[in-house]
Amino acid sequence: MVWADLILTAKDKLAKNIIMVIGDGMGPAYTTGYRYYMDNINTPQVETTIFDKLLTGMVSTYPVNSQGYVTDSAAAATALSTGYKTYNGAIGVDVNKKPLLTLMERAKQLGKKTGLVVTSQINHATPAAYFSHNESRKNYNEIADSYFDDKINGHFKANLMLGGGSKYFIRPDRNLVSEFKQADFQYIDDLSKLTSLNKQQPVLGLFAEVGLPWTLDNKNENHLLAMAKAGVRHLENNEGYVLLVEASQIDWAGHSNDIAAAMAEMQDLAETLTWLKNYVENRDDTLLVATADHSTGGLTLGANGDYRWQPEFLKNLTASPKSIATKLAHQNTAISAQQLTDALGFIITDQEANLFIGRSDEKSIYEQIKLLIDSRTNTGWTSGGHTGIDVQVFATGNGAKAFNRHQTNTDIAKQLFLVLEGN
Ligand SMILES: [Zn+2]
Secondary structure (H helix, E strand, O other): OOOOOOOOOOOOOOOOEEEEEEEOOOOHHHHHHHHHHHOOOOOOOOOOOHHHHHEEEEEEOOOOOOOOOOOOHHHHHHHHHHOOOOOOOOEOEOOOOOEOOOHHHHHHHOOOEEEEEEEEEOOOHHHHHHHOOEOOOOOHHHHHHHHHHOEEOOEEOOOEEEEEOHHHHEOOOOEHHHHHHHOOOEEEOOHHHHHHOOOOOOEEEEOOOOOOOOHHHOOOOOHHHHHHHHHHHHHOOOOOEEEEEEEOHHHHHHHOOOHHHHHHHHHHHHHHHHHHHHHHHOOOOEEEEEEEOOEEOOOEEOEOOEOOOOHHHHOOOOOOHHHHHHHHHOOOOOOOHHHHHHHHOOOOOHHHHHHHOOOOOHHHHHHHHHHHHHHHHOEEOOOOOEEOOOEEEEEEEOOHHHHOOEEEHHHHHHHHHHHHHOO
16 A cells, blocks of 8 residues: 555544545644634633644645645645645646546545535635546636536535535536536525535535635624534435535635634634534544645734734724725725724724825725734734645544644545545
């Protein structure tokens, strides 16, 4: 066996079910930041988070050599789903663009149910690398088509798909939603329907044209949590299941250098992990593994030589910085200090409000809002892209101890294949 160096260290029985969780872009600065963001300032100690409780090991994320050590989400997800390092942009294919067997495909061959729950479009790089094969992550329509066209022993690869992306599934040239419906899938486009799914039928749930709204703009139950609960309940069966859960938009917040949005996405993931931990620890047949594909934005907690990070300024925003910017861009009057104070939840001076003079488009207002938030919280960023720092792995349940070490991302896949083969 190629991965004979990997030993199952856990004495407990092999998991029947695997829940793989990915925080896209969630490097260690994000889990650390989340701890301080959640800290109760009325107690002397800094409270631990779900990430602290589940922390198991570290993971290097580099793609194939010669790529400069910094991965994109496609190469990282392919590594995590197949056990092979590949080039940036690759979806479930090797460096020669040849398809690689994915964890989900193997699970399906073995008669298990499979599913995906993401806050991006369901054909985005991470979920695609578990369920599809394509030379480029940018071929969104082809990837969407493959979800319907490609089968394993005559079966669809996924029993459950929840996330965004209706614009890729309902197109002028092809309506995949009606094709799925004709193939006996139940289709939902409203999150409130998640609690009344028919367990006998596979599910396609698309709740947005592309990605789901920011957590900061959502007043209901957090999206990832709601979808993950429904996914687990729907997939439970005697043969077992493999479920991918991705907090996709931590990465998008990182690319935008938007610390407020990032921490709110982290909160949705933390609540999801808390629920999943409890679910897994109340049974004896399930493995929960969570990691990140890479870190995004070069986030630092503290910046510019100043020894402080003050996440309390992120606590009273009335909406996401992006939505606040959109609203302000659509008014006819000048942006006032009072308006900004009301929207951001901390006091903005007239001098600071003057920085918005001449900014009338959404993008430039959004940039200025983020600068204000960064300066209050003293948050730093070094990039609008990814960085090559190692990420963490978190685990609980049957076989969790196997991840208790430093590993590279392909080792995680190899270990999960071992779990599948052991059944
Ligand atoms: Zn990214």
